[in-house]
Amino acid sequence: MANTNFAALTSEQLTIWSRDFWRVARNMSFINQFAGSGSNAMVQRISELTQSEKGARAVLTLLADMTGDGIVGDNTLEGNEEALRAYDIVVQLDQLRFANRLSGRLADQKSVVNFREHSRDALAYAMADRIDQLAFLSLSGIAYTQKNNGALRSVMTSGQNLGDLAFSGDVSAPTSNRHRRWDASSGLVAGDVTAVAAADTISYKTLVDLKAYAKDQYMRGIRSAGNDEMFHLFITPQVMADLKLDSDFLANVRNAGVRGPSNSLFAGSSSLMVDGIMVHEFRHVFNTSGATTGTSSNAGSAGYKWGADADINGSACLFCGAQALAMADIGIPEIVEDTFDYGNQNGISIGKIFGLKKPVFNSDHSGQNEDFGVIRLDVAY
Secondary structure, eight states, X not given: OOOOOGGGSOHXXXXXXXXXXXXXXXXXXXXXXXXXXSTTSSEEEEOSOEEEXXXXXXXXXXXXOOOOOOOOTTSOOTTOOOOOOEEEEEEOOEEEEEEEEEOSOOOSHHHHHHHHHHHHHHHHHHHHHHHHHHHHHHHHTOOTXXXXXXXXXXXXXXXXSGGGSGGGGGOOOOOGGGEEEEETTTXXXXXXXXXXXXXXXXXXXXXXXXXXHHHHTTOOOEEOTTSOEEEEEEXXXXXXXXXXXXXXXXXXXXXXXXXXXXXXXXXXXXXXXXXXXXXXXXXXXXXXTTSBOOOGGGTTOTTBOBTTTTOBOEEEEEEEOTTOEEEEEEEEEEEEEEEETTTTEEEEEEXXXXXXXXXXXXXXXXXXXXXXXXXXXXXXX
């Protein structure tokens, strides 16, 4: 009996399969639900390349607010126009690929179809999961050499590390006014992972103070259909548990929410609306659950827990407004099916070209470079 050949798929069939794969991957991706094509999206997706003298680039343009006070009365406006100030955020592109192989001969077409379906789901989840990991590391300003649980990634052969991606070098630490720490005694203070103490857990007051701070820093929120401004806050499940146990938080949600089983406290929702902040729990928000417990000599070092003695579990919560992250999403994934060992083994690979970058601009408010749409808040848990 002749072995089924994956190469028998037509180019049209491969395109359909590839589109189907990317649809599944996008649905599996957590960060994708916050992506959009306009400037009002938390994650602004760039799907086309911009031609320039430097070649094709993925570019996100940020427009700064006008600073002039205008022209009064009938005084001459011509010649006194204010130039729009634009900041081009160039997103580096690279390809991430995954593949799997089924050992042994596939006896019939049904086995081929099942293998394709299983491969699609497995490859889609792998791609979506890694993009989620990279997105939250980029927003947090943490190198791709670390896992999202604080552990260091194993160093593999060149080309097999997420840190080898072209855009990994664009990961930047939070700017000074966009990095805060919650202190149980002093409230919102400058970010410093070595100063995190066990008592510095999240509370309802944290949310109220953080939103006020963001607005004082002129960080733009996301406008709803009614022109109300809202923000997103991303926290780990454990930090969400701490928040739900805070007495002030409990009182506000209990009294402001609907009565009965639909109340967010009882419904078990992973997202809660609090004071114009949509609070989401997600496992890939950076934390130190997998980091090593150290001593004072390890304080602040990558791969170790936080605090003065590197023994405190902490998390980098992310308070996000509009255009917090730029995501270049170029074309549909490329799928390749192949056979090995004289047609006895079959494999599928998928490759996706994309890029991520946290936009930074020169703020009129502070007079220095600032992360455009995200504040990192360090807490203990």
